[in-house]
Amino acid sequence: MTSLRTIVLALAAALLACIVGVLAGSSGFGLASPDIMTSIRVPRVLAGFGAGAALAVSGALMQLLTRNALADPYVLGVAGGAAVGALGAMLVAAAAGMQLSEWGVAGGAAIGAAAASALLFGLLWRRLASTATSSGGDGAAALLLVGVMIGSGCSALVSLILTLADEGQLRGMVFWLLGDLNGATHWEIVWIALAVALAVVWPTARELDWLARGDAWAATLGVPVGRRRRAVLLASALATGAAVATAGAIGFVGLVVPHALRRLGVRAAPLLLPASAIAGGAFVVAVDAVARTVVAPLQLPVGVLAAAIGVPTFIAMLLARPGRGR
Amino acid sequence: MSDAAALSDVDTKPRRDAPAILLEASALSLRAGGAAGNRLLFAGLDLRVAAGERWVVVGPNGAGKSSLLAALAGVFPIAAGSVRVDGVELAGWAPSALAERRAWSPQFWSDPFPATVRETAALAHRRDSGWRGAFDQRSDPEVERVLGRLLLADLADNDVQTLSGGERQRVALATALLQDAPLLLLDEPASHLDLAHERLLVDLLLAQAGGPGAVVASLHDLDLAWDLASHVVLIDGRGGVVAGLRDDVLVADRLGAVFGVAIHGIEVAGARRFVVGPNPIGRGAS
Numbered sequence: 089m090t091s092l093r094t095i096v097l098a099l100a101a102a103l104l105a106c107i108v109g110v111l112a113g114s115s116g117f118g119l120a121s122p123d124i125m126t127s128i129r130v131p132r133v134l135a136g137f138g139a140g141a142a143l144a145v146s147g148a149l150m151q152l153l154t155r156n157a158l159a160d161p162y163v164l165g166v167a168g169g170a171a172v173g174a175l176g177a178m179l180v181a182a183a184a185g186m187q188l189s190e191w192g193v194a195g196g197a198a199i200g201a202a203a204a205s206a207l208l209f210g211l212l213w214r215r216l217a218s219t220a221t222s223s224g225g226d227g228a229a230a231l232l233l234v235g236v237m238i239g240s241g242c243s244a245l246v247s248l249i250l251t252l253a254d255e256g257q258l259r260g261m262v263f264w265l266l267g268d269l270n271g272a273t274h275w276e277i278v279w280i281a282l283a284v285a286l287a288v289v290w291p292t293a294r295e296l297d298w299l300a301r302g303d304a305w306a307a308t309l310g311v312p313v314g315r316r317r318r319a320v321l322l323a324s325a326l327a328t329g330a331a332v333a334t335a336g337a338i339g340f341v342g343l344v345v346p347h348a349l350r351r352l353g354v355r356a357a358p359l360l361l362p363a364s365a366i367a368g369g370a371f372v373v374a375v376d377a378v379a380r381t382v383v384a385p386l387q388l389p390v391g392v393l394a395a396a397i398g399v400p401t402f403i404a405m406l407l408a409r410p411g412r413g414r
Numbered sequence: 415m416s417d418a419a420a421l422s423d424v425d426t427k428p429r430r431d432a433p434a435i436l437l438e439a440s441a442l443s444l445r446a447g448g449a450a451g452n453r454l455l456f457a458g459l460d461l462r463v464a465a466g467e468r469w470v471v472v473g474p475n476g477a478g479k480s481s482l483l484a485a486l487a488g489v490f491p492i493a494a495g496s497v498r499v500d501g502v503e504l505a506g507w508a509p510s511a512l513a514e515r516r517a518w519s520p521q522f523w524s525d526p527f528p529a530t531v532r533e534t535a536a537l538a539h540r541r542d543s544g545w546r547g548a549f550d551q552r553s554d555p556e557v558e559r560v561l562g563r564l565l566l567a568d569l570a571d572n573d574v575q576t577l578s579g580g581e582r583q584r585v586a587l588a589t590a591l592l593q594d595a596p597l598l599l600l601d602e603p604a605s606h607l608d609l610a611h612e613r614l615l616v617d618l619l620l621a622q623a624g625g626p627g628a629v630v631a632s633l634h635d636l637d638l639a640w641d642l643a644s645h646v647v648l649i650d651g652r653g654g655v656v657a658g659l660r661d662d663v664l665v666a667d668r669l670g671a672v673f674g675v676a677i678h679g680i681e682v683a684g685a686r687r688f689v690v691g692p693n694p695i696g697r698g699a700s
Binding site for chain 2: 151155156157294297298300301302304305307308309310311312350351355356
């Protein structure tokens with residue numbers, strides 16, 4: 089029952105993180121005025137939790153789909169599309185002399201994420217249905233490569249936008265790219281996206297474990313391989329796009345959280361997906377609480393601290409992968 | 415009771431008692447990679463696998479052994495002919511219902527994430543238990559029994575990513591057995607196994623086919639094939655295929671011609687054994 093114990097622990101950690109997150113602020117630790125609580129701190133915790141949960145679920149899905157424990161939500165290139173959209177919106181608004189609201193940036197990110205997803209689906213729709221009889225799995229490799237290429241294209245566009253932007257905008261853009269919950273108040277969309285994504289994949293989650301062992305083998309167990317892969321990709325793109333539009337491209341949540349959960353005994357996809365949501369949300373809320381208090385009154389972008397935890401973890405994972413016996 | 419009634423009893427009885435045909439292939443042709451236009455692997459294969467039978471598929475590398483097993487499992491495109499399970503064409507089966515009837519074990523498995531031997535063996539066990547199955551696999555007596563039979567009990571909590579090739583092969587067999595289907599389609603189940611575990615495999619598959627079950631397996635070792643098989647499918651790699659009783663197909667001369675080496679059949683303790691001679695075919699073989 090280690091898996092059950094781990095999930096209970098994750099729930100407790102999530103609760104604790106949310107309490108700390110609501111109490112911690114740049115104005116000091118403790119209850120703030122009701123106005124600050126309801127308009128800043130609670131929405132920020134909710135947005136952070138939703139974004140972290142969506143990214144961790146998306147990461148777990150991408151790892152299962154590509155059979156690669158080092159995959160994360162960003163291998164799809166969807167986050168890159170969101171970045172182009174968000175920064176493009178900032179650039180256009182500044183050129184037009186407008187003050188861009190939070191919703192404007194999020195809207196741009198959402199459009200960019202949707203465009204990148206559409207491109208990904210358009211290129212891979214047929215390929216995803218293929219069931220290679222060999223173990224390698226045609227679809228998984230193609231997905232990884234096309235996603236990485238879309239991401240590369242997007243990062244070139246991001247560089248272009250950063251070059252075109254003027255000094256005043258650069259700071260906001262770079263903060264957004266790092267993943268920033270500062271001023272994040274619209275938390276509803278990412279929660280809806282998370283709920284939709286889980287509703288799409290969770291009922292058939294056991295089949296994802298079979299797919300990870302081999303496409304053809306899963307097919308002999310009755311799994312509609314193409315349909316499942318498309319559903320997973322759609323859920324992952326939706327969760328990633330919404331998370332990035334809400335909180336920027338927070339790195340490493342999607343990689344580290346499913347990995348840590350597997351280490352703690354939560355392996356089966358039907359448990360891993362909800363556990364990733366809980367632990368991913370807790371992770372981002374906790375990291376954000378530290379990020380905005382550790383050098384108060386300055387607020388660090390949450391992405392910086394997440395990377396500080398994520399990079400060593402990633403390297404440790406890479407070097408500690410057990411060798412194959414055969 | 416009249417004589418006529420007794421006679422009709424005699425007439426119908428063998429029919430009723432005849433073992434069920436689990437799997438049937440008619441005029442089956444396969445092409446390499448499953449795509450039209452590719453090299454023909456073989457054409458016109460007919461076989462009927464009845465309960466209690468063990469069919470062993472032998473042939474040179476690339477002859478189409480794996481493709482045949484995958485085609486029988488329904489995951490490799492058929493160029494011509496048909497495959498029926500329990501008398502119903504593959505296309506007529508609901509995929510999840512077919513999983514109740516036959517288990518296919520591929521030659522290669524991917525183990526991308528940490529998972530214990532027990533978890534891997536139980537992957538396809540109790541497929542309808544949904545997410546609840548993720549909680550209570552630990553104390554499933556049937557899983558423990560199969561792990562014990564395959565001498566995997568001591569490894570049950572080890573990570574599959576750390577196993578040797580032969581150990582992983584036994585876990586794959588456990589996974590197939592725990593799918594609880596009467597018909598096993600096994601692609602190279604003996605690869606990486608040492609001598610003792612090869613015998614274990616043969617004993618286990620003979621027992622598996624002893625009841626209402628049947629086995630179709632590809633093997634490279636001809637001696638092992640002799641000990642396991644009741645029937646043999648020999649694919650020659652040049653488009654030809656023979657299927658029939660073991661004693662008719664596993665004949666030294668025929669095997670020598672297919673593999674292009676001199677093969678001698680000898681008797682050892684009542685079983686036929688195949689020995690490869692040092693000379694090329696035509697000179698050493700008699």
